[in-house]
Amino acid sequence: MATTITKTETLVGKRIRRREDPRLITGTATYVEDIQMPGMHYAAIVRSPHAAANIRSIDVKAAAAAPGVVAVFTGKDTEKVGPVPCGASLPDLRVPHHHIMAIDRVYYVGHAVAVVVATDRYLARDAADLLEIDYDVLPAVADPEKALAPGAPAVHPQWPDNTAFNYHQEGGDIAKAFADADVVVKQRITSQRLVPNAMETRGVVAEWRGADRQLNLYTSTQVPHLVRTLVAGMLGLEENRMRVIAPEVGGGFGSKLNIYAEEALMGFVAMKIGKPVKWIESRRENFLTTIHGRGHVDYYEVAAKKDGTILGIKLKIIQDLGAYHQLLTPAIPTLSVLMMPGLYKTKNVSADIVGVFTNCVPTDAYRGAGRPEATHGIERMVDILADELGMDPAEIRLKNFVANEEFPYPTATGLTYDSGNYAAPLDKAMALADYSKILQEQVEARKQGKLVGIGISTYGEICAIGPSPATPAGGWESATVKIEPSGTVTVMTGTCQTGQGEETTFAQIAADELGVDIDNILVLRGDTSIVQYGIGTFGSRATAIGGTALYFALQELKAKVKLFGAMLLESDDVTFSGGQVTCNKSGKTKGLAEIAGATYRAMKLPPNTEPGLVATHFWEPPNFTFPFGAHIVITDIDKETGDIAIRRYIAVDDCGNIINPLIVDGQVHGGVAQGLGQALWEQAVYDDNGQLITGEFMDYAMPRAHMMPWIESSHTITPTNVNPLGVKGVGEAGTIGCSPAVVNSVVDALSHLGVRHIDMPLTPEKIWKLANAGGTN
Amino acid sequence: MFPQTFDYTAPTTLDEAVKLLGGGAKALAGGMSLIPMMKLRLASPEHLVDLGRIKELNYIREESGALHIGATATHYAVESSPLVRTKCPLLAETAAAIGDVQVRNMGTLGGAVAHADPSADYPAALQALEAKIVLRGAGGDRTVSAAEFFVDAFTTVLNEGEMVREVIVPVDTSGVSYQKVPQPASGFAMVGIAARVKKAGGKVTEARIGVTGLTNSSFRATAAEKALEGTNGSAADIQKAAALVAQGSDANSDIHASADYRKHLAVVYTGRALIAAMGRAQ
Amino acid sequence: MKIHLTINGKNYSHDVEPRLLLIHYLRENAALTGSHVGCETSLCGACTIELDGKAVKSCTMFAVQADGAKITTIEGLANDGKLHGVQEAFWNEHGLQCGFCTPGMIMASKQIIDRNHAPSDAEIRHGLEGNLCRCTGYQHIVNAVKAAAAAAGK
16 A cells, blocks of 8 residues: 655766755745845944044934934944854954944944934935944054054054964974975965855844744854854843744855854844844945955965975965954964965975954955965965976976875874875866867967966865864754655755755755655755754855765664564565665565654554654764865966956866766856956955945956856866765865966966966956066066 | 935926926936936935936937937947947947946936946947037027037036937948957946048048047047048058057046056057958948 | 836836835835845846846836836746746756846846847857856856757747
8 A cells, every 4th residue: 555655766976956946046035135024124234434433422313313213223232242253262362352333443444333223224224324423533454464564553452563363383394394495486475355245145134022032033144053052142142042044045155154243233123122123234235344255465485306396385374354353264364274285295384374453344264265375375386386497387286296095194284185186187187178289389379479378276175164173163064854754854954055055965865865756855954943953054064064964864764764664564674775665575565654654653663762753963074075176277368458368267176976966067167256256356455544445346346257268167086985975075166276277377378478476366457567577566 | 225315207208307407306317327326325316307208319210311319219229229230330339338238228328428427338439420419408409519528527518407318420331349448347448449440542531539438538539540541551550540549648547457557458449449440441 | 106017917006205216116015026136236137127028127227217117027937837948947057056146147048038049158148247146157057048048949
């Protein structure tokens, strides 16, 4: 009688279209801004136009009396709310008290000063204009190197040196490495500030149900559980009285891996007015107040032998922190230090970080978070070294790669690279590029005065972040799998997708493990009242850690299904596959639905077994994973204008096993677009007064369809042994591999003119000047 | 994102519109520049007169050797009009280079002209075409040349209460080209060059070069034009002429391009536009 | 001001302030939240809808300007539960990740195909100039538009 679902086809590894798409392509998904509630109120935040100023007075009378306004709160009114938390800890770290609104002094343009709450968004905005704020404007500093100069304005008056921390790490014997060197190359390399610009800006809806002491907070976040724990703490609310929901999230890229003042502020407002309140960040606010990425000035020195063997690397990072520490701000450059040897086996490194306060919005994790900066640095330095030694850039890389038999490889910075075959993607990319032919073509082109560049980057990255001891908030991930009485399967994951497609990939994993049709599986996430605790989606961790937690939860369930199946079949020799338990002797079967029903009906239970079919697994990874790859970029430069045309973009990425190639390709393409954005167009430019010059899409150049090259994406596959799925993670690969390949290509095109390095973005004007004058910039 | 309150009137006749404008109202055409400014509260007019419902302003027609284009003809209408494409291809080509598809669907010729953004595309073509702009005020129509019309950044000869009614461009048989360097973020012209060339008997008989983006106002590069006229239009002749395009100009400078680079681009793109135009000249 | 519009084949009528942006009218008065707001400078295209057959940015237009117009939003593309060809192609080709830009991207893509039955890659990319996507790098979107055009031509 039992209808059994027999499934023979496996889904892992297949290019299947996504299960989350129907709601997204029909306009029926629910993002924060789409949430409506009876009695909804709207908040407009009044922000500082100055980068540094004392607040003499705030007059709220006119605003408070304006039509539709129900409340106006200033920083003083919110004084009892706890500070915006910094989760990173470093020795002797200076942590400024980061109140949710400025109280008597503002520290950057966009700093929240007051909030106006009204019955209508237009009215809230009207009233915001009526606030009278008297500022005593102070000198500001927006450039980290200028902030370190003696006599610079102090961002925080109590710390006149603007230094939040000094960090030092070394491995091996750096002095000997440099003493033994035949050659030392040095270069200052910057990674400019970038604006993450998720297409959905941040937004919060807060609903206070006073009688229940229940705060419901809808927020556009990558980390709903962390928001609950930390914002409840800020508001002095019991954690179990707060529910955080991340509905559909329109992109994050690290910018929503954070705890923001507005999340607590809206909770505060809702609790005060007893009505739901909505705040949707404008794009202008997003530019000014959502974290930025990068912001490095790096000083590199690389010591090597004449044959190209890298002996040691010295690095000094000046990290622009901005005015405050957001959740992970000071930790980001430490990831750069971990990543600084790249794929190369040198055991001698020395790194120093100076964390510098500036009168700018804080920096924090943005796609790659510390690793793009490090990869850009080492990949540029290897090219500079190759140039110095007259070696081919591919050859010098191959010479220094960690060899296949050396894995697991302990690095100079204390990591253990899990698995690798670093030459494989480089060989493949060179074959795709027809490397020797293009080299020849370049020679010919130069004879005709044409500028053609060939750029290689061979990157490594630290993914699946990460083992708990190496993270501020726990690096595990959780999954619960429920097989419902009817046999349908519900997965609850602690990851929280912002476009990565986990509703599909996780369903693929579950469908294969349980042998059921993928349409019987539902993946839920992003609601702290539905999902057991979780960490979230960032650091290319969702599949590698969250997927593995799911895998182990599924194993527990499978064992239980087998136990009940055996009981129902009255056999002690059964197998579970294809969605049914089969008695190996009689050949009789019991389908999953029937077994599930029996577990809940519980007429009879196997010995020492509880009713129901639910399993939860919190998986702690034993190590990071270390994906790698090679990107080759061929550029043609218009000498007359400095325009860079990308003739070919070849990306060969090794992210271990692939669950869904269609999704992985999408991740690579999107990653490359952001890497290319940094390499060629994007920059957050503050003037000397701390005004953000590129504070709208009018001036901040985002990659658009007509600016992007065709990306030739392919893979090599070297599974990891860190997790049973063999997956490494791919969310950040494209970004990390991209920028050095592009810059190496353009520098290569100009190298015969004496150009050795160019800082990003490679604007046509810079290139035009170099192409016509030579020298470094 | 939330403009201030304003009064709104959508007249259906030109006379009504002019009357309202005379009372201090601000004209709303496609709104592609005005509305974003209102959303950012950089502009807060008290009274908007929507020209969108005035049928007598929306036309493209040929009359006695010229094309007459109503103020509310959209960029897309100009770009796709068979009449403009065949009889004044420079204007169609320029219209197609403006903004993006959605902007061209809504934005209007009259609105763009009246706004006089120094980085707008149209002014280059209008200068090169020696277009006439018909203005309507309480006292009736007056006609000015494009060269007179554009005064400075966001400044034209339009008086209070006056509006752009029509743009007149010649039926044009020259070889033409519009070449633009888009600002990478906004797509506006960092430099835009509109070129027209006529040739006869192997000589350049007429050259017209309109420049936008370089300085605070569009202009005709007459020195460069003169240098080209009477020559064979060889590559060397073009280079010599193009070199004069930015001479003496007070070029704009911003994070996207310094004044020197803008001038350089103007020279390079004048050369490219002239070469393309020359190739199309009969 | 009283306005009357036809949206996705249905009649709507509301009294609105002149300053109400069309995107806000669609999202709040008409409760059609598929079109999104991604910027205030008319440069992201997330709010793109079709107005009398033309793709326009509904954030750069007042609702009163649209009085009497026929509007199609992303919600009105599918017919009787059957996806529009462009929607189907975005799904098949993985032309979206976070989905926020997608409604506007699909509406702009529809305009490309309506005006050009066999667009080249360059024409597609040019046609999408007014729409930002931060997730996909646009490649799968280009594939989707090509696939949709090919399917429509069959």
